[in-house]
Amino acid sequence: MVNIIWVGMTIIGLIFAVINGKMKEVNEAIFQSANDAVTLCIGLISILVFWLGMMKIAEESGLLDKLSSLFRPFVKKLFPDIPDHHPAMGYILSNMMANMFGLGNAATPLGIKAMEQLKELNGGKTEASRSMITFLAINTSSITIIPTTVIAIRMNYDSASPTEIVGPAILATLISAIAAIFIDRYFHYRRTRNGVR
Numbered sequence: 001m002v003n004i005i006w007v008g009m010t011i012i013g014l015i016f017a018v019i020n021g022k023m024k025e026v027n028e029a030i031f032q033s034a035n036d037a038v039t040l041c042i043g044l045i046s047i048l049v050f051w052l053g054m055m056k057i058a059e060e061s062g063l064l065d066k067l068s069s070l071f072r073p074f075v076k077k078l079f080p081d082i083p084d085h086h087p088a089m090g091y092i093l094s095n096m097m098a099n100m101f102g103l104g105n106a107a108t109p110l111g112i113k114a115m116e117q118l119k120e121l122n123g124g125k126t127e128a129s130r131s132m133i134t135f136l137a138i139n140t141s142s143i144t145i146i147p148t149t150v151i152a153i154r155m156n157y158d159s160a161s162p163t164e165i166v167g168p169a170i171l172a173t174l175i176s177a178i179a180a181i182f183i184d185r186y187f188h189y190r191r192t193r194n195g196v197r
Contacts, residue, residue, distance in 0.1 A: 040156055052106060068093040078138065078181070081121070081131045088117035092135060099139065102148035102169075111139050134184050141180035144173045 017026045059065075068090075075093060082088050091114035098107035114135060122129040128136075147169040154162035 040153070046152075052103065054101075067097055071096065078134055079131045081129065082118075086117065086121070088114055088121060088131075091117060095139060096142065099142035100145045102144050102146050102150065104149060107139075107142075111135075130188060133188075137180040137184045138177065141176035142173060143177045144169050 014026070017023050057063075058067075071093060072089070075089065075096070076082075076084075079089070079092065082092075091110050095107050095110040095114055098104075098110060115132065118129060118132045118135060119125075122132065145166075147165055150165050150169065151162050154165065
C-alpha cells in the first residue's frame with residue numbers, strides 16, 4: 001500500500017510540474033537531492049561506524065549484559081507472557097539497548113528477530129499477541145539516551161552545537177515511552193475486561 005501511495009504522489013507531482021511548466025526545476029531538484037543523499041550517507045557512515053564499534057566493545061566487555069540484567073526485571077514486568085530465558089527476551093533487551101544509544105539501524109534486525117520469536121510463542125497465529133503489541137509500542141517510542149543519527153545529521157550540516165539535542169531527546173523519548181506503556185496497558189485492561197485476550 002505504501003508503494004502505491006509513493007508512486008501516486010510521484011505521478012501527481014510530475015503531472016503538476018508538466019502542467020505548470022516546472023519540469024526544469026523538478027529535474028534540478030532530483031539531481032540535487034540525489035547528491036545531498038549521497039553526501040549525507042557518507043557523513044553518517046563515520047558516526048554510525050563509531051557507535052556500532054562502541055556497542056561491540058560494550059558487548060565484548062560484558063557491559064551490554066550488565067545493562068540487560070539491570071533492565072531485565074522491569075522488562076519482565078512489561079512482558080509477563082514470555083517465559084524466563086526465552087530467546088525473545090534477549091532480543092527485546094538488545095533491541096532496547098541499541099535504541100537507547102540511537103542506533104536504529106542496529107536495532108531493526110534485533111527487533112525483527114524478537115518479533116519472530118514472539119510469533120513463535122504465539123503459535124504462529126496471524127493475530128498479534130499481547131507481548132507483540134507491547135513490544136511494538138515500546139520499540140516505536142523507545143527511550144533514546146544518545147540520538148546518534150540525529151547528532152550525525154546535525155554535524156553533517158555544520159550545526160554549532162550538534163549534541164545540544166541530547167537533553168530534549170531524552171525528555172521527549174522518556175515521555176513517549178511512558179505514554180506508550182500506559183496506552184498499551186489501558187487497552188490490554190479494556191480487552192481483558194471485555195473477555196478478549
